[in-house]
Amino acid sequence: MIPETMSCRERVQAAIALEKPDRTPVMPLMVSFPIRHRGMTQGEAWRDLDKAFQATLDTYDDLGGFDMLPKTNVYWPMLGGKFSNAPVRNLVPGRDLAEDALAQIDERVLFTREDYDRIASLGWNRFWEEHYGEMSGKSLQRLAAVQHQLLERYCREKQICEDRGIPVLLGAAVDSVLMAFSMSRTLTQFTMDLYEVPDKVQAAMDASCDDFIRNTLETIAITKTPLAFIVLERGSGAIYRLDIFERFEWPYLQRFVDAFLSEGITPWFHLDTDWSLNLPYFKKFPRGKCVADLDGTTNIFKAKEILRGHMCISGDVRADLLTLGKPENVGEYCRKLIDEVGKGGGFLLTTGCECPVDAKFENVKMMIDTAKTYQGKY
């Protein structure tokens, strides 16, 4: 074991600030994994959130602990009645899916091309106040009450974690504006919109951006955890040309970052898909204030070359390695990450996106133990 001279939180903060931590900070993004590991079905977890929370805590202990728990349970904390993400329909195990299936999103068209004008005149929040019931056939007030309860629960669970010395990472999750619009229209329809009615899309986005920021700030005011988990996967160079990124993703992301940093909130870019082409833009953000969280699709070693000395990188032990690999494969890859991406600081060892439900326990343990024992070539 490497002698520890920092607390978990200090270690993570040092990595984000591009300073040298006592050892590499480590945290798997666990959501469904603890449920299966502790012998529950995913359906049981969604029906009994107390048991799901306990499974998360127990799994944290079984793994010997790690630096931060990304979140406390299977649900995401959200503000009651306001949407920081596209209001997609979540398919819940045991209710909409098989008892032990993974919770998944039912991606459908939530608003039509004609609605862009309404969004442009109303903004994101007021549009959904008017449109949610018609779109979903459900009451927004009822949904708001459920969301409010979950947010209160999140605060309680977070407090329990922190009383036990386990810091929790996530203050609020927010879609980038492009991500939310794409999820609301579906990738295909949104892409057609970008080519056929780009001005309408932009006007609607212009009118919505501040609502996303406000909703996130309000959520963080309640969770009192100054980190915004910004979900991005639809705006990358894996999908769109840079001129589309420059017009429909980048300006709003800049507004997010300015607003969050001015409130002392860390922007955490959850960058699923390949962002290699776009990463040079991220160097324009203030040095040592944000995190680029990579899922294994972007080449993390090339990302390091681009972001070295500018932005902390988080990643990227791949799902296939954790599921099908052997502990020695995982250990070898983690040491490579610590040596190459950790060199000079600014690195958090995490799973590439979510820790898979069927990851081998010994593989996840190996990932955590490698960070605790391997100093690397700092």
Add this chain to the structure above:
Amino acid sequence: MEEELRAAFLGMKRQEAIDLVKAEIGRGTDPLAILRVCRKAMEEVGKRFETGQFFLSELIYSGEVFKGINTLLEPVLKTARANENAEGVVVFGTPKGDIHDLGKNIVITMMRAYGFTVHDLGVDAPPQKFIAALKRTESPILAMSALLTPTFKTMKEVISMLKDEGLREKTFVIIGGAVTSEFVQKEVGADAQTLDPIEAIRLCKNFLRDKK
């Protein structure tokens, strides 16, 4: 017609492409000739994607244009169409454990544009469904696309059943989707893996060419 239609495809002008095709149908142009022009244009889109000139969004857009034109041509093509789909037959699905279909649908659209006949098994497809479809269609190609790791188990089961049924040797198994990798390909025993729709088509074409 050919040059204008090609320009509409490559310029991402859906309405222009649709209007041109409607006009050609009205003029009595052979629908198969129109389809051939569209396929050539789609192949050009694919080439530009491979060289980095076009992005996934252009594949998605032109795929939608192609689908729209196909719908227009469908009633006038009828019997002639079967002979046109000479490129190959593919059974395609998202394996059990996953309901994502975005990547699968993009690849299927491109495959059809390239002249493949694709039998789409939808999402969350159990192994038996893949085997039954392969037997029914005598397809030499099986494609599976996934975004979640529980599908690895299904992929292994499918390949194991192919062996049991004596179909493994004559079936080319290709996998794709964000969660797959060369490592997954080896572990589940597939023949090929890619995240790139056009590469998927090339791999399938190569298999069919080598099989002859």
